[in-house]
Amino acid sequence: MEYSIRSCEISDLPKLVILCQKHAEYEKAHFSPEGKEESLQKALFDSQPKLYSLVVATKETIVGYVSYTFDYSTWDAATFIYMDCLFLENQARSFGIGEVLIEKLKEIAIEKNCINIQWQTPQFNERAIKFYHRIGAQGKDKVRFTLNL
Numbered sequence: 428m429e430y431s432i433r434s435c436e437i438s439d440l441p442k443l444v445i446l447c448q449k450h451a452e453y454e455k456a457h458f459s460p461e462g463k464e465e466s467l468q469k470a471l472f473d474s475q476p477k478l479y480s481l482v483v484a485t486k487e488t489i490v491g492y493v494s495y496t497f498d499y500s501t502w503d504a505a506t507f508i509y510m511d512c513l514f515l516e517n518q519a520r521s522f523g524i525g526e527v528l529i530e531k532l533k534e535i536a537i538e539k540n541c542i543n544i545q546w547q548t549p550q551f552n553e554r555a556i557k558f559y560h561r562i563g564a565q566g567k568d569k570v571r572f573t574l575n576l
Contacts, residue, residue, distance in 0.1 A: 428485070428522045432531060435471055435480035435492065440464045442489050443482070450514040454549050481531055483515065483524055491515035493528045497539065508536045510546035529562055547571060 435443060444463045451458030470478040483491035493513045499506050510532060515524055529544075536544055548555045556566070 428519060428524075430490070430519070430522075430524065431484050432481050432524075432527060433484055435482050437468060437472060439482055439489055440467055440471075443467060443480070443492060446489070446492055446514055446516070447512070449516070450512055453514070454552070478511070479535075481528060483519060483528070490519040491524060491528070493532065495532060495535075495544075497541070498545075500542070503542055505542040506539065507541050508532060508539075508544045510544055513546070525558060526562060 441464060444460050444467070447463065448458050448460055467478070470476065471480060478494055478496055480492055480494040482489040491514055494511045496509050496511060497506055498509045513525060513528060532544055535541075548559070550556075559566070
């Protein structure tokens with residue numbers, strides 16, 4: 428598969444919302460596309476972005492993305508990258524693209540003096556868990572809570 432990895436551009440946002448919806452469906456989560464394009468544009472392209480994203484681009488479209496934020500650990504007293512999402516369309520899987528995306532994040536983390544990259548995935552996502560173990564990541568058993576406001 429011929430592809431490139433680049434920073435998300437404003438013109439990618441309509442397709443990014445579709446990929447987010449597919450990602451949510453894959454993880455059996457609720458997703459409403461309403462207002463997402465505008466919100467993502469503000470988060471990604473504001474003068475002080477809250478979110479960063481790399482996309483996997485083919486000649487025709489984007490087929491995957493990784494999004495991340497910079498966060499701070501009280502316990503470590505240091506900055507880390509939180510990988511919010513990593514998703515590839517079915518036709519883009521099994522080409523090593525996920526590993527390339529992780530490598531790109533590692534480069535960014537090192538450049539920004541981060542101590543690590545953290546993320547989560549549902550327990551039923553065995554394929555992702557196997558991939559994460561293969562690249563040397565270690566899982567921590569925790570329960571994630573959400574308090575809706």
